[in-house]
Amino acid sequence: QKEVEQNSGPLSVPEGAIASLNCTYSDRGSQSFFWYRQYSGKSPELIMSIYSNGDKEDGRFTAQLNKASQYVSLLIRDSQPSDSATYLCAVIISGTYKYIFGTGTRLKVLA
Amino acid sequence: DAMVIQNPRYQVTQFGKPVTLSCSQTLNHNVMYWYQQKSSQAPKLLFHYYDKDFNNEADTPDNFQSRRPNTSFCFLDIRSPGLGDAAMYLCATSRDPGQSYEQYFGPGTRLTVT
Numbered sequence A: 001q002k003e004v005e006q007n008s009g010p011l012s013v014p015e016g017a018i019a020s021l022n023c024t025y026s027d028r029g030s031q032s033f034f035w036y037r038q039y040s041g042k043s044p045e046l047i048m049s050i051y052s053n054g055d056k057e058d059g060r061f062t063a064q065l066n067k068a069s070q071y072v073s074l075l076i077r078d079s080q081p082s083d084s085a086t087y088l089c090a091v092i093i094s095g096t097y098k099y100i101f102g103t104g105t106r107l108k109v110l111a
Numbered sequence B: 001d002a003m004v005i006q007n008p009r010y011q012v013t014q015f016g017k018p019v020t021l022s023c024s025q026t027l028n029h030n031v032m033y034w035y036q037q038k039s040s041q042a043p044k045l046l047f048h049y050y051d052k053d054f055n056n057e058a059d060t061p062d063n064f065q066s067r068r069p070n071t072s073f074c075f076l077d078i079r080s081p082g083l084g085d086a087a088m089y090l091c092a093t094s095r096d097p098g099q100s101y102e103q104y105f106g107p108g109t110r111l112t113v114t
Helices: none
Strands: A002-008 A009-013 A019-026 A033-038 A045-050 A052-060 A060-064 A071-074 A085-092 A099-101 A107-110 B002-005 B012-013 B019-025 B031-037 B044-050 B053-056 B064-067 B071-076 B085-096 B104-105 B109-113
Touching: A002 A085, A009 A019, A019 A033, A019 A085, A019 A107, A019 B109, A033 A060, A033 A071, A045 A052, A045 A060, A045 B104, A052 A107, A071 A085, B002 B031, B019 B031, B019 B085, B019 B109, B031 B053, B031 B071, B044 B064
Parallel strands: A009 A107, B012 B109
Antiparallel strands: A002 A019, A019 A071, A033 A045, A033 A085, A052 A060, A060 A071, A085 A099, A085 A107, B002 B019, B019 B071, B031 B044, B031 B085, B044 B053, B064 B071, B085 B104, B085 B109
């Protein structure tokens, strides 16, 4: 059974701080990793994809991948109240094009 | 704008009354997925199509079926909805994995079963 694990939170950070969200996965062969943001009652929105070890930056978001540790993280710099949402980590199961999702971490940015 | 569209956005049905949810895409993506998401849970893959090739998840109930008549459209049929089928149903698409692995979701259909 392939799994993706996330801390459910809530993770509370003050406005302007860095939010750090973490995810571990069980499929050692996985090569593709994604972060989605999901507001309450809405569908997931893709915010970052990462395929290689190291960091990938896009605006205020940085994704970090460590395949040896089977760990992927998302940093949100200068957090805003509008960033308050659930962040889902997703992984493609090796040898397929099926995605498996974590249950998400709920982020609350306090004004 | 290229997008994934789901209709209806909200659907109320009675226990046991068949219901069909629809999804269309203007992205010309090869792969289409149907997920079920309940409150505070991860999206759960029900099935997916690679072009016309249908792939059913082993734990998807027989009550759920799907059709993809062409590249743009995909339907989810729930033959006899039970109270436990109340959820958000999400359609998503992605390109051929050789081109891009990114998956994009439609806005979802919220299903209520009375």
